[in-house]
Amino acid sequence: MEMNNEKKLIEVKDLKVSFFTPVGEVKAVGGISYEMGYSEVMGIVGESGSGKSVEAYTIIGLLASPGKVVGGEILFEGKNLLEYDKKQMEDFRGREVSMIFQNPMTCLNPVYTIGNQLMEALLCHDKSIGREEAKKRAIEMLTLVGINNPDKRIKQYPHELSGGMRQRVMIAMGLICHPKLLIADEPTTALDVTIQAQILELMKDIQKKTQMSIIFITHNLGVVAEICDKVSVMYAGKIVEQGNVNDIFYNPSHPYTKGLLRSMPRVDEKIYERLIPIEGSPVDMLNPPEGCGFGARCEHCMKICLRKQPPTVELGNGHRAACWLLATKEKEGN
């Protein structure tokens, strides 16, 4: 997968998203920044409640009440998406960026045929296309995602397909307008491992063919290692570490990333070794700590970690981590 570093496809700058609930403000995304080039695959890893899905929903303009963007900007090819009005956003969504969701069972409409739903996406965005042409494109798309007998399948309803098939249809729907960016929110989590392997192979293959960029949201580090070029690790609404996939896996710098990698058993482990868990429970987002979100669970926690947010430290080659440990090391180095 080639990387084009000069032109940026998407730039997120200090994005903040909050949910205003009856019991108080939940800062689901607390100021995150990253950038992505063309034809890149970036993984966003994090636990449930870390803000990884909220961030993606904000890009595509699907953030629902009581969620609100409270700061920052999202630049897509230089234009700030947060300034788009409803009409512009409708036009943008699906054509430039599209999304596939975790559960293909609930995301397809049960009362319309597969073909109908595929064609709808096309007809919405391009008024010049006739129904015949749209149908032809829908069949082409189903062939691309590896569905046999596509001309028969487009007449079927979602319940007539298996889980893996439905996820393929979702992918076909996401790709039918040739978007520049595909956001995949846990696309394989609901699937079995052998089906997951099929879908991952398919996504890698399509990415190579179409050269689109993918944001791949998951909690499975194994999947990340397989498909991503870059990784952002999120914890408690913040990106704690980001970098190339090799930097993250072979040279992790943030204690949370290190802990995560250490705590997972590997199917190819040679000898039995006791797991080293991350102690404690995930942070309560209603009452987040003043300092580092991971502080309470961190084995290296210092006094300053509990009082002040850690700065993001550059480690070279796009590898960054937000941790006081690295900040103090840097100071000592100087």
Place this chain on the structure above:
Amino acid sequence: MAGGDKSNNPVLLQVENLKKYFPIQGGKGNAKWVQAVESVNCFIRKGETFGLVGESGCGKTTLGRTILRLHEPTSGKIIYDGEVIYDGANGKNQPKMLPYRRKMQIIFQDPSASLDPRMTVGEIVGEALDIHNMCKTKEERTNRINELLETVGLNAEQSNRYPHEFSGGQQQRIGIARALAVNPEFIVCDEPISALDVSIQSQIVNMLEDMQEELGLTYLFIAHDISVVRHISDRIGVMYLGNMVELGASRELYDNPLHPYTKTLLSAVPIPDPEVSKTRQRIVLEGDIPSPINPPSGCRFHTRCPYATERCKQEVPEWREIEPDHFAACHIL
């Protein structure tokens, strides 16, 4: 797989030709059946962890529950610690399970769904003690509940709280305390960690291992995450569409898988290591799992098997010991 070699331990649980069919549609005469578990043979040794893996719908949970007779088996035989707890030949005349419930317990998959939201933690854990009349005085009961909560890493003061006040990981700890209340020997762990966050999973895995060591427990560990099963298990059984297709020691199964399905399954597991996952060979299966209502004839895997022959379509492969303590059912072996 902590605590050394257990291959000489005596057999605690023996399952022979166990079947479980669920009826769907229609009454007598035109009933159709979901063949959830089909002729499974296996045994579990005392003190070991027996892992059960397979994809959704392969019958691993049904097998676990049928062994405990939470589902009444359709036919077959279950022997626990030398005593027959189910024999299909005896029809409706089966032994009472209550005395065995003290010895055989279960931890459920979804902790938020398996704990009664209207009972306090103390009541949930204490209910099992009451059913089996295990505590004579109220004080003894309270002490026992507090002791159990502390065993699983919770505070005694938390016994007056309700399940919704706890996080997912803590709820699963309550589920474990409930299972431990009656001092069982054998616990079916039905996907105990799959509903939990990655960073919490390893806490629970370590706790289960520690308890096994301290209390001498035997586990049947059911999960779809093969990395975790391989980590915790002494021996592993692989299921496909109601059949057990292979069974062997954890390391042996990974280093030397015999059945084509096991090979596929192992190669499909993502490895959190970019270099390894770029270089390794992966077998990608075509198609989806067939329906257990109309399972394929002969070997149930033949519709997706890359090595399937004419014989596989007609003959059901025999369950045999291919190598010492390594069983499989496949014609090509």
